Amino acid sequence: MSGGKGGRVSDLKRLALHDLHVALGGKMVPFAGYEMPVQYGLGVMKEHLHTRAAAGLFDVSHMGQVILRPKGSYQDTALAFEGLMPVDVLGVAEGRQRYGLFTDQAGGILDDLMFANRGDHLFVVVNAACKEADVAHMQAHLSDTTGVIAVTDRALLALQGPQAEAALARIVPSVAAMRFMDVAQLPSGYGELWISRSGYTGEDGFEISVPEAGAGALARALLDMAEVEAIGLGARDSLRLEAGLCLYGHDIDTTTSPVEAGLTWAIQKPRRAGGAREGGFPGAARILRELADGPARLRVGLRPEGRAPMREGTELFTHDGTALGQVTSGGFGPSVEAPIAMGYVPRGQAEIGTTLQGEVRGKRLPVTVAAMPFQPTTYKR
Amino acid sequence: MKYTKEHEWLRVEGELVVVGITQHAAEALGDVVFVELPEPETQVAAGDEVCVIESVKAASDILAPVDGEIVEVNEALSDNPGLVNEDPTGTAWFFKMKIDDLAVLNDFMDEDEYNELIG
Numbered sequence: 001m002s003g004g005k006g007g008r009v010s011d012l013k014r015l016a017l018h019d020l021h022v023a024l025g026g027k028m029v030p031f032a033g034y035e036m037p038v039q040y041g042l043g044v045m046k047e048h049l050h051t052r053a054a055a056g057l058f059d060v061s062h063m064g065q066v067i068l069r070p071k072g073s074y075q076d077t078a079l080a081f082e083g084l085m086p087v088d089v090l091g092v093a094e095g096r097q098r099y100g101l102f103t104d105q106a107g108g109i110l111d112d113l114m115f116a117n118r119g120d121h122l123f124v125v126v127n128a129a130c131k132e133a134d135v136a137h138m139q140a141h142l143s144d145t146t147g148v149i150a151v152t153d154r155a156l157l158a159l160q161g162p163q164a165e166a167a168l169a170r171i172v173p174s175v176a177a178m179r180f181m182d183v184a185q186l187p188s189g190y191g192e193l194w195i196s197r198s199g200y201t202g203e204d205g206f207e208i209s210v211p212e213a214g215a216g217a218l219a220r221a222l223l224d225m226a227e228v229e230a231i232g233l234g235a236r237d238s239l240r241l242e243a244g245l246c247l248y249g250h251d252i253d254t255t256t257s258p259v260e261a262g263l264t265w266a267i268q269k270p271r272r273a274g275g276a277r278e279g280g281f282p283g284a285a286r287i288l289r290e291l292a293d294g295p296a297r298l299r300v301g302l303r304p305e306g307r308a309p310m311r312e313g314t315e316l317f318t319h320d321g322t323a324l325g326q327v328t329s330g331g332f333g334p335s336v337e338a339p340i341a342m343g344y345v346p347r348g349q350a351e352i353g354t355t356l357q358g359e360v361r362g363k364r365l366p367v368t369v370a371a372m373p374f375q376p377t378t379y380k381r
Numbered sequence: 382m383k384y385t386k387e388h389e390w391l392r393v394e395g396e397l398v399v400v401g402i403t404q405h406a407a408e409a410l411g412d413v414v415f416v417e418l419p420e421p422e423t424q425v426a427a428g429d430e431v432c433v434i435e436s437v438k439a440a441s442d443i444l445a446p447v448d449g450e451i452v453e454v455n456e457a458l459s460d461n462p463g464l465v466n467e468d469p470t471g472t473a474w475f476f477k478m479k480i481d482d483l484a485v486l487n488d489f490m491d492e493d494e495y496n497e498l499i500g
Binding site: 039 | 411412414415417433435437438439440462466
């Protein structure tokens with residue numbers, strides 16, 4: 001047998017809960033500059049299925065947590081933040097969170113993120129691999145109106161799945177009243193928790209920012225509950241793929257625009273042509289043009305026939321051999337019990353039901369453009 | 382049972398050599414979701430990539446351990462790839478080979494040597 005990937009563990013940063021992951025049997029691998037648990041004893045398949053059936057606890061402390069503290073009014077900070085994203089920031093009500101993405105002058109995506117209106121300031125969560133660049137980007141563009149403060153003394157946990165509410169409510173009962181994309185700052189025995197009802201699995205669930213001093217005890221308290229298991233990055237990836245969610249650096253990056261990526265739902269009316277605050281974000285010319293005329297290519301869901309996964313990098317073709325694009329994420333969906341993928345194809349080939357071919361180990365195999373999510377989402381709206 | 386440094390096991394069955402992957406390899410791969418088997422009656426050389434195993438994590442190859450002819454493949458793995466995780470050294474064999482001289486198997490590791498390799 002050959003294959004597999006190694007990686008240097010030296011020079012990697014460690015999570016605050018590193019020792020807990022090791023004690024839980026986590027297999028630690030390099031990811032985005034950190035030693036991260038890719039799986040625990042259950043293995044990727046069972047961890048995935050457990051999250052969909054009960055509740056899974058993920059340590060996502062590698063992600064960047066940032067506070068945007070207005071120097072003047074909240075409105076000035078929100079408007080300045082809108083200057084970096086094609087997103088309606090001003091319209092987000094207090095206590096609510098929204099998906100956003102930083103664009104560059106060419107209309108590509110620098111990172112995707114979540115941000116929340118916490119009354120007198122904004123709280124932002126960005127991808128681990130981009131966090132230094134994101135903080136520098138925000139400092140460069142927001143400093144007239146806003147203090148950009150990287151939060152480095154908090155862990156970030158995600159509790160996901162149909163029993164996440166019941167589990168977390170034993171610790172903080174008021175989370176039961178939260179709806180999808182609500183945020184709250186709630187006192188607990190583990191320090192003040194910054195909770196959002198959101199996640200990256202397609203399931204109902206929560207993301208919980210907790211002071212590092214209380215993070216281990218909170219994780220232990222949750223893991224001691226019968227319905228909660230520790231879940232690694234492997235299952236996190238298969239869960240988000242089934243939910244049709246983009247992974248930055250794979251499905252979206254500076255070579256893809258938000259419109260090509262099918263993220264037009266993240267560009268609210270006030271920022272579009274004819275809106276109250278039309279344009280005014282990097283790459284607006286391209287993005288508004290693509291909104292009006294349609295993009296040249298689109299991110300689509302893909303279902304390979306048979307059982308062989310089509311992984312990232314798989315080349316896609318028409319039946320007559322015309323090269324179309326590539327798979328950007330692909331693997332096996334444990335809940336859909338079949339291989340699934342996403343990738344980019346020209347708009348004319350993006351219709352659901354279109355049959356294409358993907359080249360796997362030199363063989364062109366049939367693959368059908370399919371609706372996403374592959375697995376129905378269960379957000380508590 | 383003999384072992385290769387590519388984490389395959391070799392078992393003599395009559396005049397044939399049965400090939401599979403070790404428990405250690407199955408655990409390292411994670412949950413297997415797809416197995417691509419070779420065609421029976423294929424002549425192979427040592428080191429040829431003869432099977433593909435796709436796990437939830439990645440694709441890996443099984444290499445022919447010696448020169449010879451693949452005479453039988455385990456079709457049960459096509460329908461139930463998870464067998465590789467459940468019973469890697471038993472029912473989840475991959476293929477059987479006919480080889481010229483079974484004595485070449487003496488070049489491979491025995492169980493103690495293999496256990497030392499995986500430490």
